Amino acid sequence: MPTSQRRNRKCRLVGTLLPILAPALFLIMSARADNPHVLTVMTRNMDAGTDLAYILAATDQASLLKGTAATFAEIKAADIPARASRLADEIATQQPDVIALQEVTLWRTGPLMQPPASEVLYDQLDLLMVELAKRKLPYGVIAVQYLMDAEAPVPSENLDLRITDRNAILARIDLPQSQFSVSDAQTHLFSTYFKLTDPLLGEIAETMGWMTVDLEVMKSKVRVVNTHLADPTVPGGEAILLAQADELLASQAQAGVPTILAGDFNTNAEPGAAHTDAYQRIVSAGFVDTWKWANLNDPGYTWPLFGEDQLSGPGTPSQRLDLIFSGGPIYRWFGSRDLNVLSVVRTGTAAPWASDHAGVVMKRRID
Numbered sequence: 001m002p003t004s005q006r007r008n009r010k011c012r013l014v015g016t017l018l019p020i021l022a023p024a025l026f027l028i029m030s031a032r033a034d035n036p037h038v039l040t041v042m043t044r045n046m047d048a049g050t051d052l053a054y055i056l057a058a059t060d061q062a063s064l065l066k067g068t069a070a071t072f073a074e075i076k077a078a079d080i081p082a083r084a085s086r087l088a089d090e091i092a093t094q095q096p097d098v099i100a101l102q103e104v105t106l107w108r109t110g111p112l113m114q115p116p117a118s119e120v121l122y123d124q125l126d127l128l129m130v131e132l133a134k135r136k137l138p139y140g141v142i143a144v145q146y147l148m149d150a151e152a153p154v155p156s157e158n159l160d161l162r163i164t165d166r167n168a169i170l171a172r173i174d175l176p177q178s179q180f181s182v183s184d185a186q187t188h189l190f191s192t193y194f195k196l197t198d199p200l201l202g203e204i205a206e207t208m209g210w211m212t213v214d215l216e217v218m219k220s221k222v223r224v225v226n227t228h229l230a231d232p233t234v235p236g237g238e239a240i241l242l243a244q245a246d247e248l249l250a251s252q253a254q255a256g257v258p259t260i261l262a263g264d265f266n267t268n269a270e271p272g273a274a275h276t277d278a279y280q281r282i283v284s285a286g287f288v289d290t291w292k293w294a295n296l297n298d299p300g301y302t303w304p305l306f307g308e309d310q311l312s313g314p315g316t317p318s319q320r321l322d323l324i325f326s327g328g329p330i331y332r333w334f335g336s337r338d339l340n341v342l343s344v345v346r347t348g349t350a351a352p353w354a355s356d357h358a359g360v361v362m363k364r365r366i367d
Helices: 003-032 061-077 080-094 124-134 237-252 277-284 290-294 329-334
Strands: 038-045 098-102 106-111 119-123 139-154 159-172 180-189 194-198 202-206 209-217 220-228 259-264 287-289 322-327 341-347 359-365
Touching: 038 080, 038 220, 038 259, 038 322, 038 341, 061 139, 061 159, 080 124, 080 341, 080 359, 098 209, 098 220, 098 259, 119 124, 124 139, 139 180, 139 202, 139 209, 159 180, 159 209, 159 220, 220 237, 237 259, 237 277, 259 359, 277 287, 287 290, 290 322, 290 341, 290 359, 322 359
Parallel strands: 038 098, 220 259
Antiparallel strands: 038 359, 098 159, 106 119, 106 159, 139 159, 180 209, 194 202, 209 220, 259 322, 287 322, 341 359
16 A cells, blocks of 8 residues: 555544544543542451461361461461551551451450350451551541351460451541541341361351442442452352352442442452452453553552461462452443543552552542
8 A cells, every 4th residue: 555545544543533532531631630539449458367277277176276276376476466557557658538348357265165255365457446546547437247257265275266257348537528428338248158067166157248338429429349259269169259259249230320349359360370250250240450450561469478477478479369340330331441540559568568468549530
């Protein structure tokens, strides 16, 4: 084709594309401008301080008792109060409007073989709220969801050890209601979850769920959902995770407002270990993976920052489990794009760590 014809064809192509691209370019530029209609959301798995591996690996009574002793020592060595302080520092830096927390563990002890244990050893939520108050950071607890609750004897310490898993949502409480308000907080349990029947441990139900809060930001409405899905690497775990993802999506199919899904999805958003179909199901339902939209060429791995023992040094993050999706069914028309997403960053990736998971913080313009 002659050069003049190629040049004319390019000119016609540019002339055709400009009317299409101009609105999108305008949205990107206006979204990046100083705009009060901006919502900042953080997701953070606080890390229980143990994965209970010593207990779950027990094969007889003797190894179970050794396992509970090792688990108790592991929790004490995790320095959970210091982790809460580090997370409060991250929050002070990022100033999120809403914080979605998972694995907000409540550890309690009690007299040996006399359940239920009730003496608080570590309450990760209370510890965090104390640290936020020390920094004069104006956050309130909007909702708490109680999940798995299990107890085991630790004869070497002459006590019982009890774990209660929780999700929680925090939000700023310093803004006028005309600018930022929170309403209709709800908690829901998944109908499908992991159930363990063990001759040593008895029956353990690892209940999991999701939470929602409705926000009004400068008269614009948006919903934030916080969740923690099942571990797909345990026997039967992937099927449970997929069922939970489907239930979560079905619950938000008629939300009617822009929706943000945040949490530890336990499904690797990048190719590799723990990558499941749950990720594609969420995207196909109209939810945009905001990290991928804002950081196209960065895998953004969030786990594991270290093993269960921080003192052993850093790990090699290889999975992106901590995710923030934005959109909803209406976004199916836009594919994998959300022009309102301004930025997405990771937090807490350098030692000393607040958790074995990195945090993720998204800024999104609210129409």
